[in-house]
Amino acid sequence: MRSLILLLLLPFAAGAQSPAENITKVENNLTGWVSIENEPPVRWNIEERLKAHKVPGITIGVIKDYKLEWAKGYGYADKESKVPVTPQTLFQAASISKSLNAVGILKLVQDGKLSLNEDINTYLKTWHPSADSGKITIANLLSHTAGLSVHGFPGYEPGDTLPTVEQILRGERPANTREVKPLFAPGVKMQYSGGGTTVTQLIETTVTGIPYDQYMQKEVLGPLGMTGSFYTQPAPANKIPLLATGYRVDGTPIKGKYHIYPEMAAAGLWTNPTDLSKYIVETQLALQGKSSKVLNQAMTKTRLTPYLNKNAALGVFIVNGQRYFNHNGGNEGFRCVYYGSLENGNGFVVMVNSDNFNIIDEVTRSIAITYGWEKDFYRPDTVTSAALPADALQQYVGKFKFRNVMVTIEAKDGRLYAITNNGTMRMHYTTKGDFVLLEERGRLKLVNGDLVASDGGESIVFTRQP
Structure with a gap:
């Protein structure tokens, strides 16, 4: 009987990969969005792509x-x-801050201090939305259905005078963004609004009397075990050695190393994948009724239920066939993403100290290949390559511009290469008479001498430059 059990278990044991093996595979299987049918698959390693x-x-x-x-x-x-990146290095989570903020706000709902569907003017004392805004609720603010303005925030350089939350909402100096005001009636449609999230920051401090960063540390980050993370702006002195420096697409550092975000709820969290994984796992366990470190099962289900459309829930988006909760982030010099599955307890976090998101997409595909999650994160478009006629090669060579974006095309060894701020990329000619780049989604084609980039029916014309 023992030998039979071992025999039955053998295939499963043989097929299992150790964490070390999975790390190696993820490191070496970065790839593009498209598969070229009659060419060997292209795979890169992380070090190559960081440099590229x-x-x-x-x-x-x-x-x-x-x-x-x-x-x-x-x-x-x-x-x-x-200074090397380590698992303890802290990155700006940018808009991922909104996911943890929602946990904190819903904790107040769970404790009976707020109502999801009450008019927010019930709680606000020092600032109110315009009188013609209609009834805006906490649920509207968290699901981006409040109809309020201001998509995101640029932050402030170290040494700048920081505005209060009320000044930010009024658009008053020293705030560097416009007033947060109604654009349309609440509950009509979803339109992303970091301004709306900032209103929840003011609601929290008004209702509790506790500074926002202190409340989040005590009621959310601490209970979740996110001991390295914080919302405090500027950063506490003891955390500064752990902070990553942010960089532009061209590789130059952000002035002052990083920006400061008094809009803490919308963009202020500093964290890393180790800490964010604790939030993701707790969400997954709470959804199953197996944990309640901050929110109980009922409130977690509410948080993960799309509010108006099929994707926008409360502080998260439900994506990939309704199988994952997710949020992306983008502050000055930082980009990031997380995904957590609604079943089976899987997910990942990727963060970079750059304005370039492309490598995050490439790593996501590598994780999918390594863990067998292709149906969710890697379904490449397939094209067939063709030989570009030699007499057509030089037609593409030149400089092309759309607004302030320049694309330079060069020929080398019978191939064409597109050069942008994102690096040098080989152009693959296809049987449809256009080109694809592995690194950038879409197709390129010459039309009347100009370069046309198209993706899903939308086109951008890059005008040839003299």
Whole structure:
């Protein structure tokens, strides 16, 4: 009987991959959005892509079966000082801040201090939306259905005078964004609004009397075990050595290393994949009724239920066939993303200290290939390559411009290469008479001498330059 059991278990044991093996596979299977049918698959490693994209550093965490399987950093947190990225390095989470903010606001709902569907003017004392806004609720604010303005925030350089939350909402100096005001009636449609999220920050401090960062530390980050993370702006002195420096697409550092975000609820969280994985796993367990460190099962279900359309829930988006909760982030010099499955306890976090998001997409595809999650994260378009007629090669060579974006096309060894701020990319000619780039989604084609980029029916014309 024992030998039979061992025989039955053998295939499963043989097929299992250790975390170390999975790390190696993720590191070496980065790939593009398209598969070229009659050519060998293109695979890159992380170090190659960091260099190609001019991205100083990246940090990755993968969750499997309700546990963080591994977290690892690559490249530099500060390339000028040669400070390496480690699993403890803190990155700006940007709009991922909104997911944790929603946990904090819904904790107040759960405790009976707020109502999801009450008019927010019930709670506000020092600022109110315009009188003609209609009834705006907490649920509207968290699901981006309040009809309010201001998509996002640029932040402030170190040393700048920081505005109060009320000044931000009024658009008054020293705030560097416009007034948060109604654009349309609440509950009509979803339109992303960091301004609306900032209203929830004011509601929290008004209702509790506790500074926002302190409330989030005590009621959310602490209970979740996110001991390295914080919302405080500017950063506490003891955290500064762990902070990554942000960089532009061309690889130059942000002035002052990073911006400061008094709009803490919308963009102020500093964290890393290790800590964010604790939030993801707790959400997954709470949804199953197996944990309630902050929110109980009922409130977690409410948070993960799309409010008006099929994707926008409360502080999260429900995506990939309604199988994952997710949020992306983009502050000055930082980009990031997380996904958590609604079943089976899987997910991942990827964060970079760069304005370039492309490597995040490439790592996402590598994770999908490694863990067998292709149906959710890697379904490449397939094209067939063709030989570009030699007499057509030079027709494409030149410089092309759309607004302030320049694309330079060069010929080398019988092939064409597109050069942009994102690096040099080979152009693959297809049987449809156009080109694809592995790194950039869409198709390129010459039309009346200009370069036309199209993707899903939308086209942009890059005008040939003299």
